[in-house]
Amino acid sequence: MRSSNTASKRRKRLDLGKSADLGRNPHTIAADAANVAASGVPPGNGEGSQSRRGRVISVSWGEYTRQIGIDGTSAAIKEAIRVAFRLRTKRLFWLEDEEHTIRTIDRGMPIGNYTLHIDEGLAIQICQFDEFEDLPIITEDKIFYTQDDFHDFLVGRSWICLQEYDSNRNIDNMDDLRPGVLYRGVRRG
Known part of the structure; x- marks a missing residue:
C-alpha cells in the first residue's frame, strides 16, 4: 500500500x-x-x-483570409499561396497592400494585410471559316493565361499562328494578341 x-x-x-x-x-x-x-x-x-511563428502576412481573396508564412524562398511563398487558396492553374497572381501598392512576393516584404489578385487572362474571339467559301461558321471566345496555354492551343489545332481578321496580321506570340479582336487560325503551307 x-x-x-x-x-x-x-x-x-x-x-x-x-x-x-x-x-x-x-x-x-x-x-x-x-x-x-x-x-x-x-x-x-x-x-x-x-518571432516564434516566423514572419507571417495576412492574405485575403474574396471572403477568404489565410495566414501565410514568408520565411521561405519566393517560390515557396508563392506555392504556399497557391495551396492556401487552392489555385490549380498556372494563372499569374500578385499581392496588393492596404495602400494599394503591389508588392514583390519574397521574405523581405513588409508584415501586414494583403489582397490577392489573380490574372483574368486575355480574352479574344476566334472565328472558324468554311475552307471553300471563306465564310465564318463558328465564333468561339477563348481566354489565354500564359504563353504555354497559347502555344498548346495552336498546336492542338495544327495552326502555326492566329491572324487578325481585319488586318491579316499574323500573331504567334501571346503578348501580341489584343483583347476583343477577332482572329482566325492559320495552317502550314
Missing part, C-alpha cells in the same frame, strides 16, 4: 507541474526557452509570438 501511496504523491507533483505550463508539449517549452535565450524576447502575445 505504501508504494501506491508514494506513486500517488509523485503523480500529484507531476500534475502540479503540468498545470503550471498549461498542458503544453515539453518540446514546445524547450523551444520557447531556446528562443528566449537566442532572442531575449519571451514567448506570448505580440512580437514574441510573431
Whole structure:
C-alpha cells in the first residue's frame, strides 16, 4: 500500500507541474526557452509570438483570409499561396497592400494585410471559316493565361499562328494578341 501511496504523491507533483505550463508539449517549452535565450524576447502575445511563428502576412481573396508564412524562398511563398487558396492553374497572381501598392512576393516584404489578385487572362474571339467559301461558321471566345496555354492551343489545332481578321496580321506570340479582336487560325503551307 505504501508504494501506491508514494506513486500517488509523485503523480500529484507531476500534475502540479503540468498545470503550471498549461498542458503544453515539453518540446514546445524547450523551444520557447531556446528562443528566449537566442532572442531575449519571451514567448506570448505580440512580437514574441510573431518571432516564434516566423514572419507571417495576412492574405485575403474574396471572403477568404489565410495566414501565410514568408520565411521561405519566393517560390515557396508563392506555392504556399497557391495551396492556401487552392489555385490549380498556372494563372499569374500578385499581392496588393492596404495602400494599394503591389508588392514583390519574397521574405523581405513588409508584415501586414494583403489582397490577392489573380490574372483574368486575355480574352479574344476566334472565328472558324468554311475552307471553300471563306465564310465564318463558328465564333468561339477563348481566354489565354500564359504563353504555354497559347502555344498548346495552336498546336492542338495544327495552326502555326492566329491572324487578325481585319488586318491579316499574323500573331504567334501571346503578348501580341489584343483583347476583343477577332482572329482566325492559320495552317502550314
